[in-house]
Amino acid sequence: TLDDDEIDAILTINLRTVITVTHAMLPHLRAAGPGASIINLTSIEGFRGIPNCSIYAAAKAGIAGLTKSLALELAPAGIRINDIAPETTETPQVPVTFMIAAEHRPHIERWIPLGRFGTPADCAGAALYLASPLATWVTGTTIHVDGGALAAAGWTRDPNGNWTIVPVVTGNGFNF
Numbered sequence: 001t002l003d004d005d006e007i008d009a010i011l012t013i014n015l016r017t018v019i020t021v022t023h024a025m026l027p028h029l030r031a032a033g034p035g036a037s038i039i040n041l042t043s044i045e046g047f048r049g050i051p052n053c054s055i056y057a058a059a060k061a062g063i064a065g066l067t068k069s070l071a072l073e074l075a076p077a078g079i080r081i082n083d084i085a086p087e088t089t090e091t092p093q094v095p096v097t098f099m100i101a102a103e104h105r106p107h108i109e110r111w112i113p114l115g116r117f118g119t120p121a122d123c124a125g126a127a128l129y130l131a132s133p134l135a136t137w138v139t140g141t142t143i144h145v146d147g148g149a150l151a152a153a154g155w156t157r158d159p160n161g162n163w164t165i166v167p168v169v170t171g172n173g174f175n176f
Contacts, residue, residue, distance in 0.1 A: 007055050014059035019066060022081075026074075034078020037131050040067050041123075042085045044146045048153075060085075064142055071140030080139040084126045087146035089118040110157040113148030 002010070018040055029036040045053065046060030067083045074081055090096045096105065096117055109115035126143045129135055144150050158164045 002055060010055045011059050014056060015062045015066075018063050022066075022070065026079075029074075029079050030077050035136075036079045037135070038070075038074075038079065038081040039127050039130050040081070040083035042067075042083045042142065044085050044087045044144060044150055047085060047142075047144070047150055067142070068140045075139060080130075080135070082130045082135075082138060082141045082143065084123055084130070085142050085144045085146070085150075086118050086123050087112065087144075087149045089120060089123060089145075091120060111149065111152065112146075113152055116147065118145055118147060 022038060022040075025038070029038070040063050042063040043056075043060040045057045046062075046064050048057075050057050064083055064085070067081050070081045088096075088099055090099075096108075099117075100108065108117065122145050126145050130138065130143065152163075155163050155165050
C-alpha cells in the first residue's frame with residue numbers, strides 16, 4: 001500500500017509534469033501560429049490493468065485523457081496533440097534482463113504478437129510520423145507502439161504457437 005507522499009510522487013512524475021510542461025509551452029505554440037505538434041508519451045499500462053501499479057496506470061490513462069481533451073481545445077489554433085503508448089521498451093536504463101527472468105525470455109513471443117520488446121527506434125518512428133506533414137490531420141490520437149500486445153488483450157500462444165486465452169497448465173501450475 002502506498003502512502004500519500006508515494007502517490008503524489010508517482011502522479012507528479014507521470015502526469016503533473018506533462019500538464020505543467022504542456023501549459024508552459026502553449027503561449028509559445030499559439031504565438032508561432034498553426035502547425036505546431038505536441039507529442040506526449042504515455043504507456044500501454046494506461047489502457048489495461050497492471051497489478052500493483054494502479055496509480056501509475058491511472059497517471060498514464062490521465063495523459064491519454066489530457067491529450068484527447070487538449071486536442072479539442074487546441075484545434076482552433078491549429079495545434080495538434082497526440083500521444084504514444086509503448087509496451088515494454090528495452091533501453092540501456094531498463095534492459096530486458098532486468099524486466100524478465102532468463103527462463104521466461106524465450107516466452108516473450110508468446111505474449112507480444114510481434115515477438116519482441118520495443119526499442120527506442122520504434123517510438124521514435126511514431127514520433128517522427130506524428131511530427132511530420134503526413135500527420136497534419138491527426139490529433140487527439142494515441143499510437144500504441146506495442147508489437148500488438150494490446151490487441152492480444154490477454155491472448156497468448158501455447159507451446160505449439162497457437163493463440164489461446166486459456167493458460168497452459170503444467171506440473172508447476174500455470175505457464176504463461
